[in-house]
Amino acid sequence: MRIGLLGTGPWAEMAHAPALSEHRELDFVGVWGRRKEAAEALAERHGSRAYEDVDTLLAEVDAVAIALPPSVQAPLAARAARANCHLLLDKPLAASVEEGRAVVEAATEADVASVVFFTARFQSTIQAWIAEQAALDGWFTGRAEWLGSVFTDGSPFADSPWRREKGGLWDVGPHALSVLLPVLGDVERVAAAARGPEDTVHLILQHVSGASSTLTLSLTAPPAAAGATLELRGKAGVTVLPESTEGAVPSLVRAADALLAAARTGRPDPCDAAFGLRVTEILAAAEAQLTERN
Template identity: 75%
Template sequence: MRIGLLGTGPWAQMVHAPALSGHEAVDFAGVWGRRTDAAKELAGQHGVSAFDEVDALLDDVDAVAIALPPHVQAPLAQRAARAGRHLLLDKPLATTVPEGRAVAQAAREAGVASVVFFTTRFQPGPQAWIAEQAARENWFTGRAEWLGAVFTGDSPFAASPWRREKGALWDVGPHALSVLLPVLGDVRRVTAAAHGPGDTVHAVLDHVGGASSTLTLSLTAPPAAAGARVELRGEDGVTVLPEDTEGAVPAFGRAVDALLTAARTGRPHPCDAAFGLRVTEILAATEALLARDAG
């Protein structure tokens, strides 16, 4: 599979490009970016072509990996799907339900494979833990805390305009939901949502399996308080999501593997665009509650 990269920002530089360049089962075909000079620089670092036009890249590949803000990713993903290209997408899929629905619909109608890179879902320890907990029943409650110091520490993502605008709900909220949903089931409704310090958001979810869960999400936590923790409580006791120190590059390599498998077999991956859409719907419902209460 020939795969092209759309995007040249920190995430593309740190994760996407190294993972694609080092993956033995794909041919890293080239890079397109909104800034031509940045695309040329990143492409040169990995010995691949830089493309001035998106369509020129699409004409030369079988699939695209997208490392762009969600409002830029959504229309480009639709464009790639309609050109028959498989999609390796970043989270969140989109920040509005219509945009997310359009991506999922385009992928479905074109019959292309799609995978959304929820990092935790492609790390071995957490992946095994999620599968084990999903096989159990009678969960009582769950608690997910995803606290980042993006805006309070030394982060390469601190200057990200979309993160400044949309905050933790849309940046780390997808990670929390990607862990909770396969275990506790879909969300019937978001029962409550409230703002905390900075961009911190608290939310309460009612799941179809009967359990409830709470989210605490932030990009403005003190650096010493940053970290992620997911805890489940049920009839079998208490269990906590294991930490994985492997890093994002190997995880992204597994997402590439997942895309290859989905493209070869025609079987949707659990983290496909349809799942990305569902995450978008839940986050949008939470955002609506926050806006209503603020008003």
């Protein structure tokens, strides 16, 4: 599969470009970015080609990986789908429900495959744990804490404008939801949303299974307090999300495997754009509650 990369920022450099160039079944054709010099430098490091025009790149590939802010990713993803390109996307899918829905509609109309890279869903240890818990009945509650310390010296994402604007709800919230939803079921209602220190938010969710979950999400936790935990309690007892030693690159290689499988078989991946849209809808509902409280 011939694939192009849209984006030249830290995430494209740290994860996407290495994963695409390492993958044995992908031909990493080229890079497009909003900064020409950055695209040229990234392409040169990975033996690829820099494209000045995004439509030229879309015309010469079978798929694209996108490593751009959600408000930029969504319209480009829809554009790529209309050019018959399969989609390897990042979370969150979009910055609004309308933008996310446009991606899903474009992908459906073009009959292209899509995978949204929710990191935990493509780490083998966590993937196996999710499948094991999803097979059990009687979950009562879930508790997730996803605490980052992003805006500190040395963080590659310290200068990320969209993360400063959207905060932990939109950046790490998708990670927590991507693990909770396949186990506890879809969210029936955002029962409560409240603000904590700085960008921190607390959510209470009611799931269609009858279970409830609580989420604490932040990008501004003290470095010593940063980390991610998730606990489930139910008839089977108590279980905790296992740690994974797989980094972003091998996880993204597995996401590319999933895209290849979806493209070959025509069967949607569980983490496709439609799932990404559902996560976006939940985030938007929580954001609406937070806005009403201000």
